Amino acid sequence: MSEEVAIVWFRNDLRLLDNPALYHAYKNYNRVIPIYIFDENLGGNWKRGEASKWWLHHALFHLNRDLNKEGCTLIIKKGETLEQLRKILSFTKAKEIFFNSLYELFNIKLEQEVEKLCSLLGAKVTRFKGNLLLEPWGIKNKQGNNFNAFTPYWNACKKKVNLPSSLPKPEFKVYHIQLSSDSLDDLNLLPKKVDWAGGLRDTWEASEKRALQLFETFIDNRLGDYSELRERPDIIGTSFLSPYLHFGQISVEYIYNSLRFLSCRNQTLSQEIEKYLSEIGWREFSYYLLYNFPRLPEENFKSYFDKFPWNTDKKLLKAWQKGLTGYPIVDAGMRQLRSIGWMHNRVRMIVASFLTKNLLISWREGAKWFWDNLVDADLANNSANWQWVSGSGADAAPYFRIFNPVLQGEKFDPKGEYVRKWVLELALLPNMNIHKPWENFSSKGFKIGMTYPQPIVNYNISRAHALAIYKQIKT
DNA sequence: TGAAATGTTGGGGCG
DNA sequence: ACGCCCCAACATTTC
Numbered sequence: 001m002s003e004e005v006a007i008v009w010f011r012n013d014l015r016l017l018d019n020p021a022l023y024h025a026y027k028n029y030n031r032v033i034p035i036y037i038f039d040e041n042l043g044g045n046w047k048r049g050e051a052s053k054w055w056l057h058h059a060l061f062h063l064n065r066d067l068n069k070e071g072c073t074l075i076i077k078k079g080e081t082l083e084q085l086r087k088i089l090s091f092t093k094a095k096e097i098f099f100n101s102l103y104e105l106f107n108i109k110l111e112q113e114v115e116k117l118c119s120l121l122g123a124k125v126t127r128f129k130g131n132l133l134l135e136p137w138g139i140k141n142k143q144g145n146n147f148n149a150f151t152p153y154w155n156a157c158k159k160k161v162n163l164p165s166s167l168p169k170p171e172f173k174v175y176h177i178q179l180s181s182d183s184l185d186d187l188n189l190l191p192k193k194v195d196w197a198g199g200l201r202d203t204w205e206a207s208e209k210r211a212l213q214l215f216e217t218f219i220d221n222r223l224g225d226y227s228e229l230r231e232r233p234d235i236i237g238t239s240f241l242s243p244y245l246h247f248g249q250i251s252v253e254y255i256y257n258s259l260r261f262l263s264c265r266n267q268t269l270s271q272e273i274e275k276y277l278s279e280i281g282w283r284e285f286s287y288y289l290l291y292n293f294p295r296l297p298e299e300n301f302k303s304y305f306d307k308f309p310w311n312t313d314k315k316l317l318k319a320w321q322k323g324l325t326g327y328p329i330v331d332a333g334m335r336q337l338r339s340i341g342w343m344h345n346r347v348r349m350i351v352a353s354f355l356t357k358n359l360l361i362s363w364r365e366g367a368k369w370f371w372d373n374l375v376d377a378d379l380a381n382n383s384a385n386w387q388w389v390s391g392s393g394a395d396a397a398p399y400f401r402i403f404n405p406v407l408q409g410e411k412f413d414p415k416g417e418y419v420r421k422w423v424l425e426l427a428l429l430p431n432m433n434i435h436k437p438w439e440n441f442s443s444k445g446f447k448i449g450m451t452y453p454q455p456i457v458n459y460n461i462s463r464a465h466a467l468a469i470y471k472q473i474k475t
Numbered sequence: 476t477g478a479a480a481t482g483t484t485g486g487g488g489c490g
Numbered sequence: 491a492c493g494c495c496c497c498a499a500c501a502t503t504t505c
Contacts, residue, residue: 231476349476388476400505401477408477463478467505 004095005031005177007088007123009114010074011107013100013130013248014063015208018166020128021098026170033092033177034067034074036060038187039081043106046297046379049372051341054197057189058206059247064184066208070172075181082113089121092177097123100130100248103287104379105294131248133161133256133284136291146292149395153288154281166254199339204243204375211244215255219262226272233333233344234418239276242376243342245283252280286384289394297367297383305392308473310362319456320355321369323423326455328435329409330354332422339422341375346412352389353403358462360469363390391470399470402463409435425452 006029008022014036016022025032038056041047048056064074077084089097097118101111111127118125129135134157140146147153191197204210218239222229229237244250259277263270290296300306319325323334333347343351348370355366363386370386371377387393391401413419416434420427426437426446433440438448438455448454 346476353477397476398505402505404478464505471505 002029002095003031004029005033005092007092007094007097008032008034009085009097009099010034010036010063011099011102011248012246014059015211015249015251016063016066016070016169017208017212018168018251018254019100019170019248020130020167021100021126023167023170024126024128025096025098026172029096030173031175031177032072032173033088033094033175033179034072035077035088036063036074037077037079037081037084038189039079039084042081042110043104043379046104046106046371049374049377050191050196051200051373051375052371052377053189054191054200054341055204055206055243055247055375057184057187058204059249060184060187062205062207062209067172070169071174072172073176073181075179076184076187078182078187081110082117085114086117086121088179089118089123091179094123096126098126098128100128101135102131103136103291105290131252132287133157133163133252133280136288139288147288150282150285151395153285154278157281157284161256163253163257166251166257196338200341200375203340203342206243206247206249206375208244208249211241211250214240214244215250215258219258223269223272223276227275230275231346231412233347234413234415234421238345240342242378242381243374246376246378246381252283255280282384283381285394286378286380289384290380296387297379298364300392301387301394302392302396304473305390308362308392309360309469311360313359313361316359316456317361317365319453320351320359320361324453324456325354326438326453327354327405327459328416328419328423328426328437329405329413332413332419335422337370337373341373343374344418346408347418348385349389350403350405350408352386353397353401354405356390357402357466357470358457358459360462360466363387363392399474400467402466404459404463406435406459423452 006025008025013019013021022034060074060076067074077088088094097114115125139153139156139160141152141156147156222237226237229235241250245252256277259273263273289301293301320334323331323338325331329347330351333343333351336347337343352363352366355361356363367382367386370382384393388396391397391399409419416429416431419434426434428445429437429440429443437446437452440446440448
């Protein structure tokens with residue numbers, strides 16, 4: 001056991017359980033300093049959005065509280081990462097720094113810079129895989145090429161994944177050093193002028209404890225019918241773990257291990273478990289794509305999409321953003337997003353299809369809006385999924401797959417409960433019209449165009465238009 | 476992880 | 491009894 005000082009650099013791994021960097025730091029050192037650096041400019045065009053910052057504030061609060069219970073303190077610093085690390089390393093004379101890797105290009109570059117800095121200062125760098133099942137490099141098909149389609153990729157991964165059992169909480173050791181911490185409030189992560197976060201506060205608790213609770217209740221109550229319930233925005237059918245996964249408040253390896261274990265013991269559940277794990281697989285696939293094609297957030301994965309004549313109409317974009325398109329399921333989704341920083345996955349596909357294929361607005365606009373408003377905003381997932389819907393992505397939805405918002409609404413929100421919850425103007429409409437209010441002429445207290453808008457585009461006409469353009473750019 | 480258009484089939488009404 | 495038409499209902503193709 002070393003009597004030197006070691007640093008644990010927390011990033012998107014804000015948990016105590018199954019955290020390799022944290023675990024090994026305490027295993028090897030008696031004097032460990034856990035730090036978090038908020039570098040507001042990190043990420044360039046993709047620095048943290050507003051909802052994401054709200055989450056980060058609370059996640060750091062809970063992480064610090066959890067560490068306090070173990071007699072430890074999280075040192076928080078605001079500023080440029082390398083500068084802050086340099087100060088901390090020289091002040092503490094730390095001999096080793098532990099962290100878990102991230103895979104966005106800017107984070108990869110940052111890790112390389114940290115290595116350089118540490119070698120200058122004589123500190124050892126110890127890096128772990130803590131945020132993925134498999135790191136993106138080295139996964140190739142039989143020809144030695146990168147996978148471009150999800151299913152073969154995931155089949156290969158499932159064979160390859162061989163996880164050690166999950167790590168427990170480390171054996172913490174109390175160590176205090178006169179290293180000042182910036183206060184959480186000074187990071188300015190919470191809304192300032194307008195308090196828009198009420199819906200987020202009512203919905204989420206950004207703690208590791210809550211992540212584990214959600215996972216347990218998901219397994220106990222919803223896993224058995226997951227493949228059906230997951231499609232229903234009007235029902236609680238998913239795990240709600242996406243923000244926790246982004247911030248690493250639950251370990252993806254822990255999820256995988258737990259469900260694989262359960263799958264062996266319970267044959268009837270195993271199909272549902274495969275379905276859930278395949279969603280984890282899409283997350284892995286997104287990271288894989290981003291790693292191999294770092295321009296994924298900006299550039300079309302399929303380059304022939306570069307000539308797509310996207311519509312730049314600001315009014316249409318605004319109507320979509322505000323949930324005023326006149327299509328109830330679309331508007332419900334967009335308002336759910338603004339209200340609680342999250343949207344049901346089925347509805348994400350519907351609103352994204354509507355933006356790119358009915359309004360013909362670039363997936364980049366959608367990705368930007370989601371980035372700022374989602375508590376689970378994640379560069380790999382967000383970019384890969386937007387490109388998937390628009391047709392420009394890897395293994396993407398074919399260009400002619402255009403969601404009909406009325407049919408999707410009737411199929412997945414059959415009683416209109418989801419729409420009524422988020423679009424109050426429609427609360428009194430009968431089920432018959434809830435997904436096509438323009439066909440209602442008689443309801444008392446409702447007149448289309450007064451409290452709720454007429455559709456901003458005609459579905460059939462815009463669909464035909466989209467098909468023509470998509471077909472044209474393909475040649 | 477669609478939807479619409481088009482094609483096919485088979486039962487029933489009806490002259 | 492027979493042929494014809496209509497049109498669900500389902501299947502296949504196309505976008």
